[in-house]
Amino acid sequence: MRLEPKPAPSLAATLLYPAGAILATLVLAALLVLAAGADPLSVLALVAKGAAGSQFALLETLTRATPLIFTGLAVAVAFRARLWNIGAEAQLYAGAIITVVLGTGVLPLPSWLLIPVIMIVAVIAGGLLLLGPAILKTRFGVDEVVTTLLLNFVVVLFVSMLLEGVLKDPMGLGWPQSQKVIADAQLPRIVQGKRLHYGFVLALAAAVGVWIVMKRTALGFEMRAVGHNPEAARFAGIQVNRVLMKTALMSGGLAALAGFSEVAGLKGNLTLDLSPGYGYSGIVVAMLAMLNPLGVVLAAIFVAGIFVGADAMSRSAGVPSYIANVMVATALLTMVVAILLSRYRLRWR
Amino acid sequence: MEALDILFTATFWAAAIRIASPLIFATMGELICERAGVLNLGIEGIMTAGAFAGWFTVYSGGDLWTGVLVAALAGAMFGLLHATLTVPLGLSQHVVGIGVTLLATSLTYFTYRLALPEVTSPPKIEPFAPLPIPVLKDIPILGEALFSQTPLTYLAFFTVAVVAWVLYRTPLGLAVRAVGENPTAVEAQGISVTAMRMGAVMVGSALMAVGGAFLTMSAFNSFFFEMINGRGWICIALVVFGSWRPGKALIGAILFAAFDAYQVRLQQISGGLVPYQVFLMMPYLLSILALVLVARRATYPRALMIPYQKGER
């Protein structure tokens, strides 16, 4: 079997294959639903309804999409430069820690100043956390996949340590949780009484910002060049290591904003279950979006919809909500195959 | 010194060997994949799937060794998925690996919830019982440490010997090593690179799954979420630390497990001054350190992570 590059693929083909990937995902999900003894079509309808069938559902989906946009952007930025950031989970928690440390009253600043300050420090914290593995990669040739993965476990343990120690909420009845951030540090809700908060708007802004950087700036160009071919980039005079460092700061910073957004906009405090794997889901979001920043927004909403819909469906239909995780993982794998098929033709002997 | 004398007890080393066993299986599995040129990041998910598959087989009434076999088959299936995407299709081994981990993990959790929807605490099975080897078990210290383990542990050590023998003393092993160094050379000698790599990944994944099954069938006796807890990633570090050689990787696994066993002792000594999370962090930090120390000197398989396209122009 051989792979033959196709000349520039048509727009129809570019859309056809991802659609095929989604279809394959749905088929697998249907099989699992059957195994659970339920009817696939009605389950699918429940998922769709749970994701977007009412104003409440839609808002919930967008709320759940907010951290996914941030982590999806983080992963997309890194993967573009071929920096395999699997540590978005840790970077998210780093941002959350900063938010709680600075936002529970220690800084007597008004809201319009406090929030940007927290955001900036959170971004720096997340960026530095990824900078470590990036330096290990460029200086020592250590694969960043494993180092970022291992750091996820380290940081989660660190959070646990802080929540039982320094950051422990004295009023928390002994549960490991932090104090709530003060009002001035909170991101307001977009719709009164609903959960959707201005973190969503920040996420959209971040997506646009990343798009501008990637498409219009010299740095974005260098990041893409390094991701495609580091050797050729180096020959052309691009400072490959410096570009990777900047990429790491940007990527880690974006993931940290996910943590900031969840704490300051949604939860109000830091707990151990702040992130049900947003860092890992961000990888799927980034790949589904084909590493395109604007596509990340759509992919994040799609993935969030699956999770929110599956939660709702699970309560009424009894199919384990883990089906959402299966669908998301399947979507990732079918998507990469689809991208390949849209660019290459499979030739049998 | 009080802190160090535990190192001379048999109980300590018995625990270390027990902790090392799943790592040994999984590390051998990853080693085979990487020697053939494929980085298998599905290891964490495959271990999860193996842990569940083995345990569930026994829970459903099968015997222990059938459970091990089912676990191996589950691993091989996920290995086949990984290999199909990365070898003939040449997709990114990083992305596919993460995808396989996510898929294997989520399928496992889904199946678990489906099979046991109402449980609050994980149900138990009767795990492997320790099988002391007559005569050898009476050797001072070593007897209790090495020869009073469960059958799966003996299998782990036996696996290392088999892997080493096959890799270095058989024509098949020569081909596997060559395919990770220069696939074109292998093709030019009339051996199918695709077949070699896919086979290696499937066998390696089966071993990883058995490593996971060790946790539910030998070390503990039930399956719970987040059971693997990063051991898969640690095994990847152990492969590098062992320079892709089975013997060195075995030593690395044992040393690591010994340290893991020791940190419980460190916790006791520190007497609550240092939060217990710090000790739990150490295995992961140690792995990172090991990677850094070895990275520069490592002679890795030259074709690792480079997809092979037959007849590439």
Added chain:
Amino acid sequence: MSSVHPASQEIVLRLSGITKHFGPVTANDSISLDLRAGEVVALLGENGAGKTTLMNILFGHYVADAGTVEAFGTPLPPGDPGAALKAGIGMVHQHFTLAENMTVLENIALGTQSLWRTRFDRAAARDRILRLSRDFGLEVRPDAVVAGLTVGERQRVEILKALYREARILILDEPTAVLTPGESDALFATLKLLVREGLSIIFISHKLYEVMAVSDRVVVLRGGRVAGERRTAETSREELAALMVGEEPVLPPIVDVDFGGEALVLQGVTTSGKTSGARLERASLVLKRGEILGLAGVSGNGQAALAALLSGMEQAVAGAIQLFGETRQPWSAAQAVDLGIGRIPEDRHAVGTIGDMSITENAVLEAIRSPDFCRRGFVDWRAARDYAQEIIAEYDVKCPSPEARIRLLSGGNMQKLILGRALRPQPALILANQPTRGLDVGAVAYVHAQLIKARARGAAILLISEDLEEIMALSDRIAVISRGRISEPSKRGGKSIRELGEMMAGHGLEAA
């Protein structure tokens, strides 16, 4: 070579109507070819004529779109190197197919013992290798790791691989590309021996003098087709050259110019050794303005280090460098661009271009941060596109559009873009590293014309090439690099090919 009457010879190999397309490119067009027992057939043709493709089809690396292969009268299943090996066909590849981290013995014995055996019979393999080595005069050390072998040794291992598998037909793909003339002579002697032992040989080359010296028959390929077939004893270099090239491309006349002044001076420079191949060892070089200095040498003798040094990818640990009269520390790649050094890299796919980026993006790859295209960090893509269009027009780069991915271009057009990118800023110093490797005749002529034009306006050009004929055609002065040292240059016509060949092998290289 023996000249036996063809009629009495059995046909051991027959290719009929072999056709192969790679996308829009037709690499082989209905090629038919016979090989008789005990014959040495040379497959002659320019770069890109289709020789290697044809042999890869024969050996099973590629599958032909049409046509058949018969070995010893039986058809060969396509795309199966195992079947070719079983049929007695052995191939000595142009780029050695050896696993660097494994030993000679392991490489040779790979795949020769059944994969189901539980024990690899090392002793039997060693005995057989040593016996073959002795019988055919191919000296190897079975337990040496390939990574430490010289090029000549590696080639002997490749040949032994084929003999170990009892090849009766041996294909050699450009075997002398990496050998000195002395090593080549040794190879020819080995081939004579093999023929005496009953082997039949196909020998791929683009070097006329070799083909005349070694073969019984010559098949000339041009543009994927058989341009002609001759008995070596009955033809001449001129006739073969005409068949190979078709119309002789006219080189623009090389006028005498004298700009004076030294563009580049290296004195006793030693490089750090991080580039592959030999390092520069106290090498010295003077490159004048308005001249083409040709650097001849067998690959691996320090050319890569020299090119890397001048490109900004390598450091010097000793010696002095002067650029345009000023003493300088070795520069970085980014600085090389600023200093006005035009660089044409050896490998246009791996280093010269980024395949998945557009032609426009590749055109401004080196200049993305220059004020022409970048203001306050933001890129002016319209200016970049315009610049790319200018290069496309001026350098005749055939492409669907400037936004097309550059990997869709043919080798020749890609090289023209790289040329345009390097030459457009009118650099005062040009590093041309294997600039015509793998290009078709038309593209080669174009590249040569551009280099001559640059020379005429006063640029200093360092031409590094493995193609002695190219060097002799273009250079004002010729130097030889061997084991990291550079000879005193001789003037155009001052030394013969044979003399240069000896210097390439290391004899008579004046110490700097």
